[in-house]
Amino acid sequence: MIKLLYIFTKPVPFRKHSSKQTNLYHIMPALEVRNLKKSFGDVQAVKDISFSVEPKEFFGLLGPNGAGKTTSIRMITGVLNPDAGSVIIEGTDLKKNFLEAKMKMGVIPEVGNIYPDLSARENIDLVGRFYGLSKATREDRADKLLTDLGLKERADDLTRKFSKGMRQRVSIACAMVHEPPILILDEPTEGLDVMSRRLIVDKVKEMNRKGSTVILTTHNIEEASRLCQRVCIVNKGSIVAIDTPDRLRKTTEMMQMVEVAFDRKVEQAWFLTGYISRAELCNDKWRFYADDLDKAIEQIVKVKEEQGVKILSMSTSGPTLEDVFVKLCEVH
Amino acid sequence: MNWNVYLRGISVVARKDMRIYYRKAPVFIFGLILPTFLFLAFFVGRELDINKYFPGFLAMSLFFTSSSVGPLIVPWEKQQGTFERLLTYPLSISSIVLGDCIAGAVFGLLISVIVGTFGILLIPITVTDIALIILAFALGNLCFSGLGVLLSSPGGKAPANIMMLAALVRFPLIFVSGIFIPVSEMTGAARYITYGSPLTYLVDLLNHSMGQDYVFDWWADLLVLTGFTVLFVTVAMSVLRRMSLKGL
Ligand SMILES: Nc1ncnc2c1ncn2[C@@H]1O[C@H](COP(=O)(O)OP(=O)(O)OP(=O)(O)O)[C@@H](O)[C@H]1O
Numbered sequence: 278m279i280k281l282l283y284i285f286t287k288p289v290p291f292r293k294h295s296s297k298q299t300n301l302y303h304i305m306p307a308l309e310v311r312n313l314k315k316s317f318g319d320v321q322a323v324k325d326i327s328f329s330v331e332p333k334e335f336f337g338l339l340g341p342n343g344a345g346k347t348t349s350i351r352m353i354t355g356v357l358n359p360d361a362g363s364v365i366i367e368g369t370d371l372k373k374n375f376l377e378a379k380m381k382m383g384v385i386p387e388v389g390n391i392y393p394d395l396s397a398r399e400n401i402d403l404v405g406r407f408y409g410l411s412k413a414t415r416e417d418r419a420d421k422l423l424t425d426l427g428l429k430e431r432a433d434d435l436t437r438k439f440s441k442g443m444r445q446r447v448s449i450a451c452a453m454v455h456e457p458p459i460l461i462l463d464e465p466t467e468g469l470d471v472m473s474r475r476l477i478v479d480k481v482k483e484m485n486r487k488g489s490t491v492i493l494t495t496h497n498i499e500e501a502s503r504l505c506q507r508v509c510i511v512n513k514g515s516i517v518a519i520d521t522p523d524r525l526r527k528t529t530e531m532m533q534m535v536e537v538a539f540d541r542k543v544e545q546a547w548f549l550t551g552y553i554s555r556a557e558l559c560n561d562k563w564r565f566y567a568d569d570l571d572k573a574i575e576q577i578v579k580v581k582e583e584q585g586v587k588i589l590s591m592s593t594s595g596p597t598l599e600d601v602f603v604k605l606c607e608v609h
Numbered sequence: 610m611n612w613n614v615y616l617r618g619i620s621v622v623a624r625k626d627m628r629i630y631y632r633k634a635p636v637f638i639f640g641l642i643l644p645t646f647l648f649l650a651f652f653v654g655r656e657l658d659i660n661k662y663f664p665g666f667l668a669m670s671l672f673f674t675s676s677s678v679g680p681l682i683v684p685w686e687k688q689q690g691t692f693e694r695l696l697t698y699p700l701s702i703s704s705i706v707l708g709d710c711i712a713g714a715v716f717g718l719l720i721s722v723i724v725g726t727f728g729i730l731l732i733p734i735t736v737t738d739i740a741l742i743i744l745a746f747a748l749g750n751l752c753f754s755g756l757g758v759l760l761s762s763p764g765g766k767a768p769a770n771i772m773m774l775a776a777l778v779r780f781p782l783i784f785v786s787g788i789f790i791p792v793s794e795m796t797g798a799a800r801y802i803t804y805g806s807p808l809t810y811l812v813d814l815l816n817h818s819m820g821q822d823y824v825f826d827w828w829a830d831l832l833v834l835t836g837f838t839v840l841f842v843t844v845a846m847s848v849l850r851r852m853s854l855k856g857l
């Protein structure tokens with residue numbers, strides 16, 4: 278019986294993209310989500326979500342608690358059946374070719390855990406088996422991942438003795454062992470310290486550089502705006518915005534602001550020509566608002582030279598992604 | 610459907626279960642200790658024909674061991690959060706259920722081979738049909754392992770509750786399956802009740818293969834056991850599928 282089982286576990290070579298597929302691969306989105314819907318009883322967790330993610334893109338899903346991010350991720354990763362809509366992974370329909378589609382993903386679910394009764398190495402090895410990797414490949418990759426994630430010394434300890442951060446690092450190793458073309462991570466760094474967070478983020482960035490598409494949900498807006506090429510803001514089960522972090526900041530009709538302290542009194546009228554649309558005195562400093570920061574500063578410098586005043590300090594602040602996020606989620 | 614990936618999923622799930630769950634305390638208690646005590650309570654120190662009752666005892670031990678792993682796995686994995694993760698691997702609900710069934714069946718098979726061998730060597734029991742006993746072991750273990758997995762599928766995440774439920778279902782079965790009183794010696798309603806228990810057919814099959822009194826034809830026993838196996842496994846799959854639609 279056990280012998281028989283071994284026959285089934287013989288590795289099946291995991292075909293990446295053959296030359297024939299390469300052409301298709303370039304025009305085909307890595308992930309396409311069409312009209313996904315899911316309700317739990319009366320709660321419409323996901324109302325009607327569609328988006329697509331390009332190959333090699335670093336894509337963020339942002340939204341307040343209960344927005345439907347995890348529910349969307351669970352449908353995309355085949356854990357939950359959608360009430361309606363479809364999910365296409367590199368051209369493979371998740372519903373029609375369930376197993377093939379799942380072969381292409383590496384996932385850290387929000388509540389997904391690793392086996393506490395297995396060591397770090399055994400956990401990674403087990404996942405490698407699920408994806409049909411050969412023994413040698415499994416061992417090599419486990420070694421490399423454990424080293425990169427700073428777990429080398431504890432590789433053979435049971436993970437029940439690990440801290441949360443260490444468990445999460447094993448978890449990310451499990452999601453990466455088969456070097457998936459698409460990585461889907463639901464709040465992978467939630468509640469971790471700086472070290473663990475950095476190790477995980479660096480590893481994810483490395484995978485992205487090597488060509489994996491990354492889809493990340495997070496509450497850490499700063500992290501999202503730093504990492505993601507595009508972010509999708511979800512609120513109450515619907516998409517409210519989807520764009521690059523920079524453009525999102527610009528399109529929310531919030532002005533940029535320059536705060537300047539001068540060495541003596543200046544007149545408001547000096548500045549209100551050209552690019553600066555508003556100027557106000559706030560404590561001892563002047564605040565100038567403009568759409569184009571660069572032009573505004575140019576003008577301030579011009580005024581300074583014409584009037585012979587000195588600038589004591591100057592700082593700029595635009596709307597952060599957080600401002601955008603709060604604004605969008607309030608409106609809706 | 611990619612059969613290669615599907616079959617590999619089943620076998621890796623089964624191996625994982627063997628590696629992790631055979632060592633869990635509830636498996637040891639419900640699978641090994643319990644049938645041993647039942648044996649001691651009913652057979653030892655009484656003037657019974659051991660040859661006549663051995664097939665029943667063997668069936669009972671097979672029943673308890675093979676159905677002890679199944680109720681544990683799914684609730685345990687839901688509780689520790691690994692079940693959701695399994696679903697993200699190239700697996701489906703059906704490959705998880707089949708893998709769990711195989712793990713339970715292999716455990717039952719190992720123990721029943723040991724018990725059977727002891728019986729043959731020590732008592733000694735005579736086996737009249739070796740092929741039939743192999744079939745009975747294979748089918749019986751799959752069937753009751755399937756029952757074990759089925760018992761765990763509807764519940765929540767507390768393994769202790771599921772183990773209780775599983776014990777509640779399993780215990781009465783051994784009293785209505787011709788283990789302590791052979792079906793051939795029963796009359797009236799009691800006899801009809803035994804027909805509803807899948808364990809009856811395993812006892813009957815073992816009676817066939819050890820030259821004891823039997824009630825049904827051997828092929829009928831095999832047929833009914835196969836039917837129960839398919840029933841348990843498919844119901845387990847559909848219940849789990851429904852649970853996962855609701856978000857587990
Ligand atoms: N299994 C379930 N049963 C019932 N309701 C659910 C279930 N899962 C999610 N919900 C509901 O669906 C909505 C969306 O939840 P979801 O977990 O997708 O949010 P989220 O965006 O991931 O939030 P968070 O940032 O807190 O993780 C919530 O109102 C939640 O209560």
Ligand SMILES: [Mg+2]
Pocket residue numbers: 346347348387463
């Ligand atoms: Mg969530």
